[in-house]
Amino acid sequence: MSIFSIQLLTGLAYGMLYFMIAAGLTIILGVMNIVNLAHGTLFLISSYIAFTFISQNVGFWAALLLAMAGTAILGIIIERLLIKRVYGKELEQVLLTFGLTYIIADTAKWIWGTEMHTIAVPVFLDSSITMGSMVFPVYRLFVVLVGCGLALLLWYFESRTRIGAVIRAGVDDRDMVSALGINVGLVFTGVFAFGAALAGLSGVLGGPLIGIYTGMDSEILVTSLIVVVIGGLGSWKGSFIGAILIGLIETFGKVWFPSFSMLIVFLLMVVVLIIRPQGLFGREVA
Amino acid sequence: MLKKCKVWGICLLAFMMILSGCSGSAISSKKTASKGEEETIKIGMILSATGTFAPLTEGIRNGFNLYLEQHDNKLGGKKVEIKFEDDEANPQVALRKYRQLVSSEKVNLLVGPISSAVAYAIRDEVEKDKIILIDANAAGNDLSWSKKSDFIYRLSFSNWQNGSSAADYLAKNIGKSAITIAPDYPAGKEVISAFKAAFEAAGGKVVKEIYPKLGTNDFATYITEAAQTKPDLVYTFMTGSDGIRFVEQYNDFGLKGKIPLAGPMELGDQLIIEATSDNTEGIYSGIIYSPWLENDQNKQFVEAYKKKYSKLPNTFAVSGYDSAQVIDKAIKKAGSVKSADLSKVLKGISFDSPRGPITIDPKTNNPIQNFYVAKNTKKDNQIVPEVIETVEKVTMPETAPAN
Numbered sequence: 001m002s003i004f005s006i007q008l009l010t011g012l013a014y015g016m017l018y019f020m021i022a023a024g025l026t027i028i029l030g031v032m033n034i035v036n037l038a039h040g041t042l043f044l045i046s047s048y049i050a051f052t053f054i055s056q057n058v059g060f061w062a063a064l065l066l067a068m069a070g071t072a073i074l075g076i077i078i079e080r081l082l083i084k085r086v087y088g089k090e091l092e093q094v095l096l097t098f099g100l101t102y103i104i105a106d107t108a109k110w111i112w113g114t115e116m117h118t119i120a121v122p123v124f125l126d127s128s129i130t131m132g133s134m135v136f137p138v139y140r141l142f143v144v145l146v147g148c149g150l151a152l153l154l155w156y157f158e159s160r161t162r163i164g165a166v167i168r169a170g171v172d173d174r175d176m177v178s179a180l181g182i183n184v185g186l187v188f189t190g191v192f193a194f195g196a197a198l199a200g201l202s203g204v205l206g207g208p209l210i211g212i213y214t215g216m217d218s219e220i221l222v223t224s225l226i227v228v229v230i231g232g233l234g235s236w237k238g239s240f241i242g243a244i245l246i247g248l249i250e251t252f253g254k255v256w257f258p259s260f261s262m263l264i265v266f267l268l269m270v271v272v273l274i275i276r277p278q279g280l281f282g283r284e285v286a
Numbered sequence: 287m288l289k290k291c292k293v294w295g296i297c298l299l300a301f302m303m304i305l306s307g308c309s310g311s312a313i314s315s316k317k318t319a320s321k322g323e324e325e326t327i328k329i330g331m332i333l334s335a336t337g338t339f340a341p342l343t344e345g346i347r348n349g350f351n352l353y354l355e356q357h358d359n360k361l362g363g364k365k366v367e368i369k370f371e372d373d374e375a376n377p378q379v380a381l382r383k384y385r386q387l388v389s390s391e392k393v394n395l396l397v398g399p400i401s402s403a404v405a406y407a408i409r410d411e412v413e414k415d416k417i418i419l420i421d422a423n424a425a426g427n428d429l430s431w432s433k434k435s436d437f438i439y440r441l442s443f444s445n446w447q448n449g450s451s452a453a454d455y456l457a458k459n460i461g462k463s464a465i466t467i468a469p470d471y472p473a474g475k476e477v478i479s480a481f482k483a484a485f486e487a488a489g490g491k492v493v494k495e496i497y498p499k500l501g502t503n504d505f506a507t508y509i510t511e512a513a514q515t516k517p518d519l520v521y522t523f524m525t526g527s528d529g530i531r532f533v534e535q536y537n538d539f540g541l542k543g544k545i546p547l548a549g550p551m552e553l554g555d556q557l558i559i560e561a562t563s564d565n566t567e568g569i570y571s572g573i574i575y576s577p578w579l580e581n582d583q584n585k586q587f588v589e590a591y592k593k594k595y596s597k598l599p600n601t602f603a604v605s606g607y608d609s610a611q612v613i614d615k616a617i618k619k620a621g622s623v624k625s626a627d628l629s630k631v632l633k634g635i636s637f638d639s640p641r642g643p644i645t646i647d648p649k650t651n652n653p654i655q656n657f658y659v660a661k662n663t664k665k666d667n668q669i670v671p672e673v674i675e676t677v678e679k680v681t682m683p684e685t686a687p688a689n
Binding site for chain 2 (some may be wrong): 006
């Protein structure tokens with residue numbers, strides 16, 4: 001096992017984490033045409049919720065479910081109470097969700113303090129596998145698996161289920177769908193809750209990898225916006241490819257051009273935007 | 287379609303908002319000065335309350351406030367009013383906040399900053415305005431050397447002290463070859479160069495120096511690189527969340543227990559130990575403080591701190607506590623709050639800190655203090671930095687060592 005394959009796996013693990021984060025953002029954007037800038041904050045809140053439960057000796061998996069449910073509920077509250085009022089008004093949406101990031105992040109600071117925390121890896125994943133002279137943590141492989149699983153699930157939902165069909169239809173012609181007797185408002189709330197729950201999932205799974213700290217929310221938001229832009233606005237398939245690309249480029253960039261690793265990510269974004277302004281999987285801009 | 291273009295514009299706007307430092311605004315604690323018969327002194331605190339440095343700031347403020355509370359909200363017999371400003375660890379913001387504190391608020395004294403870049407940025411202004419700055423954290427060496435000022439006194443420690451203190455012990459007892467990993471910024475370079483000089487003077491050899499970019503959140507690449515070189519020990523300088531991730535990943539990639547991990551004070555501090563618990567077991571560090579240090583001051587300090595904040599104090603809390611303590615002692619000794627008078631007594635001032643005896647060296651305006659070589663050991667189900675050796679009176683050289 002060469003050092004190359006370790007880097008490859010590391011890059012892949014991060015790519016998958018980025019995918020899980022960006023998926024929620026891009027789905028909300030694609031379906032509801034809302035740039036939810038509070039997405040990173042939901043990620044942060046979910047890690048804190050999971051951290052709190054785990055330190056109360058609730059198991060990792062139960063904490064994961066609770067945190068996802070918690071962020072989904074928070075998502076529903078945000079959508080019903082606030083975002084609902086600004087549908088179709090982009091600037092208001094940006095200001096609203098951006099304002100929310102401050103309020104929620106400061107509340108989190110107030111509740112959990114500014115110390116950094118980590119979430120311990122669940123026991124049965126807390127080992128490393130030896131590959132030749134190299135060691136690789138099992139947990140990272142697990143993250144890769146979950147990422148792939150999520151992609152499969154999204155594909156299935158989108159193309160094989162009634163809900164998927166309704167959502168696709170809702171994107172194309174909202175009025176027509178509601179004329180058919182489908183409650184679009186309810187669908188949108190559901191989508192927003194689902195997107196928030198995905199932020200929750202990645203927040204918990206990311207805990208053991210990147211820790212929990214104040215300021216993490218904006219870092220995460222920037223990364224996921226880059227992924228969404230590269231992949232194409234609203235396309236989760238694009239985010240899947242974009243996230244893997246960024247994970248790999250970041251990891252290998254660190255080895256080959258240590259001082260430029262962040263720059264390369266932005267460079268990739270610039271190149272993609274020049275060649276395909278709509279992003280890798282984005283719909284053609286008419 | 288116009289709609290898509292709009293979404294693009296919004297994405298762009300969002301980027302700009304985030305990248306252009308979306309950090310918070312100033313939080314000034316508005317304690318109305320009671321107009322009693324005593325004089326009130328205004329102390330300006332300029333620290334970094336947003337981002338990576340936030341936990342350090344919290345520690346310093348907690349320590350400072352604890353001392354105030356224990357002394358009836360008085361320093362040197364005068365009522366204290368605190369004005370807090372967040373510099374966002376950004377020199378430009380810091381200069382603005384500094385102006386605000388000095389020109390509009392007219393503070394008598396300053397306490398701060400966290401970042402050395404900020405300290406260097408406000409240094410000339412401090413000199414011009416002749417206002418005493420008690421440096422509660424910024425560790426840049428040049429504050430004691432080429433940028434030394436009669437108005438700036440450091441209470442914490444310098445990068446030189448932090449990097450060099452444990453090196454001798456490590457070379458003599460742990461191993462002769464070392465790989466160093468530290469972020470690529472001035473503090474990282476300063477700590478490593480101090481470590482390298484002391485480590486090699488004691489007969490060791492630094493076989494490779496790795497400098498990841500600051501803000502890297504995955505160290506797998508560097509850790510595997512270190513594993514392949516098989517040194518006797520890995521020496522790393524990592525602060526805050528970087529330190530936590532590094533320690534966790536060192537464990538994840540199977541190096542814990544195989545190649546000893548060592549570092550400066552950060553690796554033996556509560557901030558990292560609390561977050562990573564068992565993964566820090568076995569790490570060697572050169573610390574200035576631990577809640578388990580045995581002296582009377584510390585016993586009382588830890589007890590009071592635990593009572594007020596229901597957690598153990600970390601090194602930064604002690605820096606805050608000592609900043610208040612030194613102001614208290616200096617005003618009493620000088621009998622005035624004038625900068626010129628304070629400057630005279632601050633040079634060479636000695637006092638007992640929870641970390642042990644401290645003397646501000648008049649040659650460098652930096653504390654002469656004990657460092658402790660510690661090994662993180664599990665005791666009663668918690669990790670304790672157990673002191674193996676005391677390095678007494680670590681004193682900064684008067685000028686930068688030639689290399």
